[in-house]
Amino acid sequence: MLLNPATMVLILVSGVVLSMLLLAAGFAIQLLRHWDISSGSERQLRLERRTYLISTLLAWAFAAELVSLLLFVYNAEAMSGQFVGAMCATGVLNVNAWGWPTLLLKIAIFFSGASWLILNALDNRGYDYPLVRLKYRLLLLIVPLVAVETGLQLRYFLELRPDVITSCCGSLFSANARGVAGEVAALSPALAVWGLALSGVLVLAAGLRFQRTRRGGPLFGLLALLAFGIALAAIVSVISPYIYAHPEHHCPFCILKSGHGFAGYLLYIPLFAATAWALGVAVVAPWRHIPSLDAAVADGASRLVRRSLGMFLLFYLAAGWFVYSSPLVMQGVWW
Amino acid sequence: MGWLRHQRYLLDFIIASLLRRKGKNLGLLLVYSLIVFMLASVMLFTHALKREMGQVLQASPEIILQRIEAGRHALIPADYLRKIGRLRGVTARKGRLWGYFYDPAVRANYTLMVAPERRLADSEVIIGSAIARTRGIGPGDYLTFRAHDGEAYSFRVRELLASDTELFSADLVLMSERAFRVSQGVAEGWYTDIVLSVSNPLELAKIAEKLTLRLPDTRPILREEILRTYDSIFSWRQGILFVLLLGAILAFVIFAWDKASGLSAEERREIGILKAVGWETGDVLRMKFWEGAILSLMAFLLGYLLAYLHVFHASASLFEPVLKGWAVLYPAFRLTPVIDGLQVATLFFFSVFPYVVATIIPIWQVSVTDPDAVMR
Structure with missing residues (x-):
């Protein structure tokens, strides 16, 4: 176990967020059983008041999860000096089997949290809270995700053993012991680029179609999720090497560092925002037929789809520009 | 644009209301800054030591x-x-x-x-x-x-x-x-x-x-091994100090909870009047969070600034023996300031996050009060 402040705080935050969600889940169960908007009973009033608390709690919990995602990556980066063979965050995540699953779960929680908050905001605009049961049922689905993430993260940190000098044999240990893998496996670059281009065209087309016809919101969300996954794979296999100007360096985290002009932020922020908003479109769009939400859906969905498309465009432009402006030339090797 | 203007007026109102209750808020600010100060001192000091160690060992x-x-x-x-x-x-x-x-x-x-x-x-x-x-x-x-x-x-x-x-x-x-x-x-x-x-x-x-x-x-x-060992030892010492300070953080959480829930009759009446003139529960919540945000920001800046002065101009006199090690011949040295994002984010989670969590429930309780219940 590494007793350093950043790991302590990550464990602490996950624990607190989990307890906030458990509190919310307890309430969700109560609400699912007793909610009756037409009733004026004291219990109903109490439930209605409590929805404010739950919305606030969850907004904070998901915000904390987002920051803890960043902190998790920074922390892995900072610990890279303590493990043999780990040159950056990738190596530290490879130290044991739980690093990558924790990171992926954190990303999954970010997206489910963002979608839930968007749905919640939509529901709050209808005077009769038409989606209240649905959204609290969905909330009950997010809780296990957070619980698993908390457990995995704890396990990951508990099983980290820094390679320090032992009194018996100095480097004997590090010479014989295998260091951690410093790199991630990458897709073939040509495949990644074609995938990136294809998914980009599809997602932009679906977004524009939704913008025009107000149809295919869920499809747009689904394609965005697909584009997100392919984009991450492409960052690892193609875009990062171009940013580093080094065909064998695939790390998806080093691009966040000052040495590479913080290029990663220009990729990740638009990509994450675009995907979150696209998922927002997917959860908002299907409720147009509910009278009390009609205006809110029309208004919200068009704003979300515009933002999402803008961000996707920014991401693809940035990615293209990084490849275009890189001194690395791979014609004849990769394609 | 309208949203921005709305927030600005809200902020205006909140600052005025914070200033109206100087005593209570100053007390909170003081304790809050102290927490940030202690944590930030430990952090800045160990980071600077680590950096120093790395630089010195580069030549070995x-x-x-x-x-x-x-x-x-x-x-x-x-x-x-x-x-x-x-x-x-x-x-x-x-x-x-x-x-x-x-x-x-x-x-x-x-x-x-x-x-x-x-x-x-x-x-x-x-x-x-x-x-x-x-x-x-x-x-x-x-x-x-x-x-x-x-x-x-x-x-x-x-x-x-x-x-x-x-x-x-x-x-x-x-x-x-x-x-x-x-x-x-x-x-x-x-x-x-x-x-x-x-x-x-x-x-x-x-x-x-x-x-x-x-x-x-x-x-x-x-040399790499020496560096690695120093790195983990300093992180570990820092961690130990943070564990000890957890008690203080917990006390602070309880204090913040208490402050947020123990509203004076006057404050209750104020919220009642606001709700009576048309504020919604969401508005009251927002107001209270702005209040917390202003306090947190001030405490964070103040505590961090004091810690910076403490570490880089007063040689971290409070924590030096624990973090640096023990020796009779104490080196007197001035550290090079090092600040990084991870440090600030960790510190933020150790101080502001507990404060926010501690105040959510009391704030909600305040914001859902019925106007007639408090004005009667």
Whole structure:
């Protein structure tokens, strides 16, 4: 176990967020059983008041999860000096089997949290809270995700053993012991680029179609999720090497560092925002037929789809520009 | 635009209302800043120490080879330099002579070291500034040692070591090889350890492996390993202090909870009036969060600023002994300020996040109160 402040705080935050969600889940169960908007009973009033608390709690919990995602990556980066063979965050995540699953779960929680908050905001605009049961049922689905993430993260940190000098044999240990893998496996670059281009065209087309016809919101969300996954794979296999100007360096985290002009932020922020908003479109769009939400859906969905498309465009432009402006030339090797 | 204007008016109102209750808010601000101050001091100090350590060690040799005898570090025969033979990748190798010397006069340990590159005469030494401070001597004065055989040897202090490396050179005494061998009883043909320079870091592990094969009674220590060890030790010490401070954070959480839930009758009436004139629950919540945000920001900046001054201008006098280690000859040094994102984010989670979590429920309780219930 590494007793350093950043790991302590990550464990602490996950624990607190989990307890906030458990509190919310307890309430969700109560609400699912007793909610009756037409009733004026004291219990109903109490439930209605409590929805404010739950919305606030969850907004904070998901915000904390987002920051803890960043902190998790920074922390892995900072610990890279303590493990043999780990040159950056990738190596530290490879130290044991739980690093990558924790990171992926954190990303999954970010997206489910963002979608839930968007749905919640939509529901709050209808005077009769038409989606209240649905959204609290969905909330009950997010809780296990957070619980698993908390457990995995704890396990990951508990099983980290820094390679320090032992009194018996100095480097004997590090010479014989295998260091951690410093790199991630990458897709073939040509495949990644074609995938990136294809998914980009599809997602932009679906977004524009939704913008025009107000149809295919869920499809747009689904394609965005697909584009997100392919984009991450492409960052690892193609875009990062171009940013580093080094065909064998695939790390998806080093691009966040000052040495590479913080290029990663220009990729990740638009990509994450675009995907979150696209998922927002997917959860908002299907409720147009509910009278009390009609205006809110029309208004919200068009704003979300515009933002999402803008961000996707920014991401693809940035990615293209990084490849275009890189001194690395791979014609004849990769394609 | 309208949203921005809305927030601005809200902010205006909140600052006025915060100023109306100066006493209570100042108390909270004070405790809050103190928490941030303590955590930030620990953090800034260890980060700066780590950085210092890394920079100093950059100049040290890549591999140190020690001979082990019955599990203990023993003198290494000069012959081993020949036995190592030619190792591809090693650019230089030489024997080093160093040791410790306990000076009963100041009850402190000195580190003695032979520095051939300084071309010292046999009766001359160069000393670290902490020794000079403690013994009250300077260049031209004499430093007397009781040698291993009971004889006393006097050395003239030729100069003091520059104070910019004082973290490491505070207790250092540099002398000539002959002076060291005679005063410490190390026979000709023996060294304390052997150092090797390697220019390609990727070859280090292989070279270390070859060394242990050729000289089975030795252990190579890599610079990387020293760095790695320092890195984790400092993180660990920092972690220990944070664990101790968790109690303080918990107390702060309870304090914040109490402050947020124990509203005065006047504040309750205020919220009642606001709701009566048309504020919604969401507005009251927003107002309360802005209040918390302003307080947090002020406390964070104030605490961080104080910590910065404490660490980089007052040498972190509160935590120094715990984080730096224990020694009689304390180096006096000024650290180079280091601030990074991870540090600030961690600190934020240790101070602002607990505050927010502690105040959510009380704030909600306040915001859902019915106007008629409090104004009656």
